[in-house]
Amino acid sequence: MNKHLLQKVLLPTSTAGSLPKPSWLAEPETLWSPWKLQGEELISGKQDALRLSLQQQQLAGIDIVSDGEQSRQHFVTTFIEHLSGVDFNQRKTVRIRNRYDASVPTVIGPVSRPKPVFVEDAKFLRGQTTQPIKWALPGPMTMIDTLYDDHYKSREKLAWEFAKILNQEAKELEAAGVDIIQFDEPAFNVFFDEVNDWGIKCLERAIEGLKCETVVHICYGYGIKANTDWKKTLGSEWRQYEAVFPKLQQSNIDIISLECHNSRVPMELLALLRGKKVMVGAIDVASNSIETAEEVAATLRKALQYVDADKLYPCTNCGMAPLSRQVASGKLNALVAGAEIVRNELAAG
Numbered sequence: 001m002n003k004h005l006l007q008k009v010l011l012p013t014s015t016a017g018s019l020p021k022p023s024w025l026a027e028p029e030t031l032w033s034p035w036k037l038q039g040e041e042l043i044s045g046k047q048d049a050l051r052l053s054l055q056q057q058q059l060a061g062i063d064i065v066s067d068g069e070q071s072r073q074h075f076v077t078t079f080i081e082h083l084s085g086v087d088f089n090q091r092k093t094v095r096i097r098n099r100y101d102a103s104v105p106t107v108i109g110p111v112s113r114p115k116p117v118f119v120e121d122a123k124f125l126r127g128q129t130t131q132p133i134k135w136a137l138p139g140p141m142t143m144i145d146t147l148y149d150d151h152y153k154s155r156e157k158l159a160w161e162f163a164k165i166l167n168q169e170a171k172e173l174e175a176a177g178v179d180i181i182q183f184d185e186p187a188f189n190v191f192f193d194e195v196n197d198w199g200i201k202c203l204e205r206a207i208e209g210l211k212c213e214t215v216v217h218i219c220y221g222y223g224i225k226a227n228t229d230w231k232k233t234l235g236s237e238w239r240q241y242e243a244v245f246p247k248l249q250q251s252n253i254d255i256i257s258l259e260c261h262n263s264r265v266p267m268e269l270l271a272l273l274r275g276k277k278v279m280v281g282a283i284d285v286a287s288n289s290i291e292t293a294e295e296v297a298a299t300l301r302k303a304l305q306y307v308d309a310d311k312l313y314p315c316t317n318c319g320m321a322p323l324s325r326q327v328a329s330g331k332l333n334a335l336v337a338g339a340e341i342v343r344n345e346l347a348a349g
């Protein structure tokens, strides 16, 4: 519905995901912290937090807004909690993305979605703004990597089942007025063979029949210790994207969301996505230092060497939930100001 709106603004800004939560809803500056409210209070508390998060984005001048992930506690688990076939009381310790151990729930039977998960939240956001809105869901491969499977005994089969469920949710989000649906797939940065064999196919199953824009977000994660330790092992150039970009370029996904600023990803890898729209991460979420507008502009200019101006979406590297509100707002302002510099340069020819 707002697709035409999107195309009018050159370099439309957005965020990759989460924004800080208010202290009365969940412990601030803490990743995946539990809710402080319950029942009806939690429902209205999440809606109030969504309003604040939306206002934070609007005051900064963000073009494509989101709920700031005020509707979920964890970017994968909150979705899975609403599905049947998964037992949260039977827990097993597994290695997440080959990086850190976590206690996860067990798949004990066929998975299904008895009722919509985020559709009411998306309707609420839609009611608050006429701006284009983006909604994030976990990707199928990242979902299976956050579970112990005692039923399908096949990563591919389970991912395919999740893709069908995600497609049901995505179609209802689209009907609720969501303009852009994003799938978070950090697992695409780790399991390259599986991504190319069936990961991208599963994602295409998840977007089947959608008319709204679709995004896959692939990053190097939040600034938590497991991730920063992992990054130290990746060497001076991070070329993980190189393994999956060629197939993504051929896929039906409209937009690829990436980490670029302060990261060791060689910018020339973006050339492998030629023709796709790219959400370029121009804000480092693993640091409290606030980028200058000029630093943001420099990252965007580098990306423009490989991405056409009408396909470039300035964005953050990942979510900002662990940051203070003040730092997050400063970073949003920098993103908008940096995009404005480059927009003016493009207008001046």
Ligand SMILES: [Zn+2]
Binding pocket: 016, 017, 186, 217, 218, 219, 220, 221, 222, 317, 318, 319
């Ligand atoms: Zn991310």
